[in-house]
Amino acid sequence: MTQYDHRGRPKEFDENTVVNAAMVSFWTQGYEACSLADLLNATGLSKSSFYQSFGSKKHMFVTSLNYYSEVETAALRNLIHDARDGKAFFRDLIDSFCNKTTPHWRAGCLIANTAAEFGQEDPDIAQALKKGLTNFRQTFEMALVKGQEDGSLPSNKPVTDRASYALVALNGLRTMVKAGMDDAQIRKAGNMILMTLE
Template identity: 30%
Template sequence: MARPRKFDEERAVEAAMRAFWAAGYEATSTEDLCRATGLGRSSIYNTFKSKHDLFEKALRHYISVKNAQLFERLESGAPVRETIRGMFDGIIAEEVEDGLGCLVVNTMIELAPRDPAIAEELRRDYERRLVALRDVFAAAQRAGEIGGDRDPTALAHFVISTVSGMRTAARAGGGKDALEGIADSAMNAL
């Protein structure tokens, strides 16, 4: 009979996610993960098999949490411009508060070019967000909120790219004014 785990695996994944998010995959050592999770090295490897396995779980957790927030916003029924501006304002607030950027964007840059499993996870995530945004823009178009000549898929790509750009600008030192300028420019383009 297997011994019961003496810790909460979900809390360990959340703590590891925060460690990876703050420092990146490569710079986060096993010791960093032990400190973050409160687990010993053997507990980490017995449960998660490898640092990479733990990272994949942490990344999926991050994506799940962030997408739940996004989809809730998109399903609010608010006008599309209000919805998108609220999303941009939320990003600005997060970046001003913690400046960690986005684990997805950070991972796209750090790991995706050389890690096919991570690249595929990020591709699936991008596709889910693209479809959700496209559907919101298509509905806004049917409701007359945006012009019939606008391509909902192109607008969805544009918003995703704007969000990634805002996250990257923040990591590069762009402050609140810069991020608000990016958001204002994007809203003008919608």
């Protein structure tokens, strides 16, 4: 999975750099706890530049959610491409949960965190959540199809249902990483997920 680093102020106003920095702040703190001062410090923007460019804290948050979804989806699809086979993709992903030590990785999944914080109460945020979850589910479908084609996963089980299960199970596992579950327990739970996908 992609690692993010928001240290330091951007040398120039590059939108992706700024959005990435804001995303990490929201990811590690949550929407409500992340203040405007936190965002300005992370992005290096002045207050006037922030509002001129992004309009509001909420708009920046929605932009950050969409950016997170795009970056994470691309990283997952690269992992599928690099994996030995479809089953190995899921093993590699679970292993990555144990290997990451950066604070924002240990903060869990930004999409899942936001769903827990907001639910469906804000339509703009709900739309961004739906987009992110759809991207992740479709990516897991790609991995399952790869596994069916290479023989590492059974071909007699519906891909869509198993992709939905993988989405729920792996997000739950990542939430346990956030809660501080030790790596040995994470790996055991991950093995159970792999067995269910077989």
